[in-house]
Amino acid sequence: MASIHLQNIEKRYGGFVGVQNMSLEIADEEFLVLLGPSGCGKTTTMRMIAGLELPTGGKIVIGGEEMTEIDARDRDVAMVFQGYALYPNMSIYENIRFPLRMRGVPASEHDARIRQAADMVELGGFLDRKPGALSGGQRQRAALARAVVRQPQVFLMDEPLSNLDAKLRQSMRVQIKHMQRQLKVTTVYVTHDQIEAMTLADRIVIMNKGAIQQVGTPDQIYSDPANTFVAGFIGSPPMNLIEGTAQNGTFVAPGVTAPCPEYVRGKVTLGVRPEDCHVGGDNVQGMVYGVEPTGDTTYLTVLAGTKKIEVKAAREYRSDIDVPVAIHFDPAHLYFFGEDGQRIRGAA
Amino acid sequence: MAKARKSRGESMLVRYLVLGGWAAVCLLPILWFLSIGFRPRTEVITPQPIYWPTFSLDAWHLLMSDWPIAQYLRNSVIAVAGSVVIDLVLAIPAAYALARYEFKGREDIGFYILSTRMMAPAIVAVPIFFLFKTLGLLDSVWALMLIYAAINLSLVTWIIRSYMLDIPKELEDAARTDGAGDLTILREIIVPACLPGIITAAVIAAIFAINEFLFTLLIASTSNAYTMSVALANFTGGSDGIIYNAIALVSFIAFVPILILVILIQKHLSRGLTMGAVKG
Structure with a gap:
């Protein structure tokens, strides 16, 4: 061929x-x-x-x-x-x-x-x-x-x-x-x-x-x-992309804090997939915006500041809207992108 | 519910009344021709209308005895059919080029071709006469065939082109990747797909050609080249005066071949052959 x-x-x-x-x-x-x-x-x-x-x-x-x-x-x-x-x-x-x-x-x-x-x-x-x-x-x-x-x-x-x-x-x-x-x-x-x-x-x-x-x-x-x-195009729902600032190993955006590598500094975008977000913990302090049960899973949308964050929650998760909720990110699956949109990778 | 159904029935009735009325308006002249064609000459022009005229074959006998109607019909058919064939042979490739090929001035050329139709025919009458005189083609059906073809070429090209524009380009792309060249695509894909358009264009060209009068009168001077349309004029002069019933009868006879043609190809006159080619 x-x-x-x-x-x-x-x-x-x-x-x-x-x-x-x-x-x-x-x-x-x-x-x-x-x-x-x-x-x-x-x-x-x-x-x-x-x-x-x-x-x-x-x-x-x-x-x-x-x-x-x-x-x-x-x-x-x-x-x-x-x-x-x-x-x-x-x-x-x-x-x-x-x-x-x-x-x-x-x-x-x-x-x-x-x-x-x-x-x-x-x-x-x-x-x-x-x-x-x-x-x-x-x-x-x-x-x-x-x-x-x-x-x-x-x-x-x-x-x-x-x-x-x-x-x-x-x-x-x-x-x-x-x-x-x-x-x-x-x-x-x-x-x-x-x-x-x-x-x-x-x-x-x-x-x-x-x-x-x-x-x-x-x-x-x-x-x-x-x-x-690529991060925003692939995945359903796609990856959450949260704009914020990073310094001294911490990423901060309205309602969001997350650990980040030392080499990530300045204005950056944090990417985290909905399945790597879990209810509980201390990375996001926000309000429940909506809950969508699909049968095999439940999608939870959290409003943190003005940013909506998609979370793939447990199948039986239910909540009213406008209720305070905390979200935890899986630290092994956080992605950081620079101001040009390119991925920031550590020196190998 | 019942009320809605009733008003629906009423709207159908109105529809039939309107369409029936329109059909009657369209058919009236034809019935009128028949009625005049088969009544005696004395009952054609009268101070009082005659609703139930006497049936008479006077006009028919007049035509059959001293009028070479077969010759005129033959001339009409040869010139018209030939002109339509010439038009299609030239117009199909031209329409394809205008519809599909990318070249500079494509739209201008398309418009120029159509604009030849906008000129008053009388403007070119004299040059055309001398042209055919020089060619030795005066009083010949071949000259009429060429003239009819020239008159209708722009219209035929334009109609076929508009049908070709409706053919999805994907069909040609598919044929090209399947290994077909331009001529094969035209012959095997495009022409069958726009057949309704080609037939429509041919019928319209035939109707225009069979009714053409000015150039026919210019070129034809004897029954060698007289067609039905010009031969009709024979009944309007001379010592016998205007023979209305013969004119009506000949008009009807001239109308019949076109009527048959349209009935035969009626199903192609409506679109729909490309249905199912693309999407659903």
Whole structure:
């Protein structure tokens, strides 16, 4: 199959920078997820890998061959789109067959390969239908079958699940991951849904404003965020980010005090995940703002000064609002970020 | 509840009355033509209206005996059908380029193409006459075919382009990554997806072409090139005066092929082929 190298690629639209100076190595057979808010350049990056847009600078190498200026039709990549993009006038059978015809695969092989691909996504019984006669989930599976049928070097998936309802999304997610492991095809997957990113990815690339914020495994991204953007983007609810000042090993903000390393000084931001906050103790003195039981856990929002702090409390925790409450942070899981938003790390 | 249901029934009634009234207004001229076409000449112009005229085939016999209607119809069909084919062959790629390719002045070119439609046709009548005279194409259906094609090309391009703009770009991106080139995409994806638009444009072009009068009159001078629209004018002059019932009958006959065409392709005239391609 193929690895992908992006070397300093850049995409400008007039004065607007879509993607800036981006370098990335994607290993063979890897499942890489590009994650970020809308307009962060993730889709543009994917479209440049597909050849649907040409970069204004840099180099793209796929499977050892430079592809920067090569047209999409001559790259061996298959793409799945958010809106499915099935050809409305063709049956599902003809849709799946289209890439085989275009790539000059001998006609004698078509039927077997189409049926194999359709069976893989459990659409064997729907081959005669037109796309309009299928449900959303079936359409997206048909689009997947069309992508896998020609056994490409690279799969590109552009938010393939965002038009589906939540339940279907979960089952399709598992199906996509299973298929990728089975076929061992290098996959780049674009999403703005962090749950999709965490569950699917071998590695996640977090992007914002056209630039990479952090690259790492889901565990690394979650437990070792590089900056406040990553910290605030990952996790549900996301990490609490509390602005304050630090001196002599103590972090202070209105209603909040916490221990911090000696090398953390001046204006800093404290990051702490809701699951590392516990009711009781002495780090936060605040008022109960709201309590949200979800069944398996209870989310407690505490107002400290003007800052709302999310706490993942015990399942049976209940309280009225405007009641004084104290919160304790797990000292092993506190993160400090400087004024530029970057993580402050001690000299190793 | 009962009251709500009643008022709903009433609003349906109003709807049918309004639509029925409008349909009657639209159909009246056609019935009028039929009525005049099949009555004797003496009952066409009278001081008192005649609601139940005598049925007569006078006009029909007049047409069949000394009027080469088959020739005129044939000329009309050849010139119109040919012009529509020329329009589609030229307009589909042009519309695609205008809808999708990024190039400098794209919008200006699109507007320029449409603006050719805004000029009064009489302005170019004389140059066109000399052009075709030089080409030796006066009194020829081929000249009419070219002229009709030229008149309608801008409109056909513009209609097809607007349909193409509605086709999701993702479809083309998908086809491109599947390995299709521009021409394949146009042929296998775009044209089928905007077929309703192409058919609509073709029908509109055909209607304009079959009714074209000015240039036909200019180019055609004998039954070699006379089409139905110009041949009709034969009944308005000469020693016989204006033969209203023959005019009405010929008008009706000229209307029938278009009516059949529209009925045949009615289902394509409504949109909806792209449903299911993108989202749901």
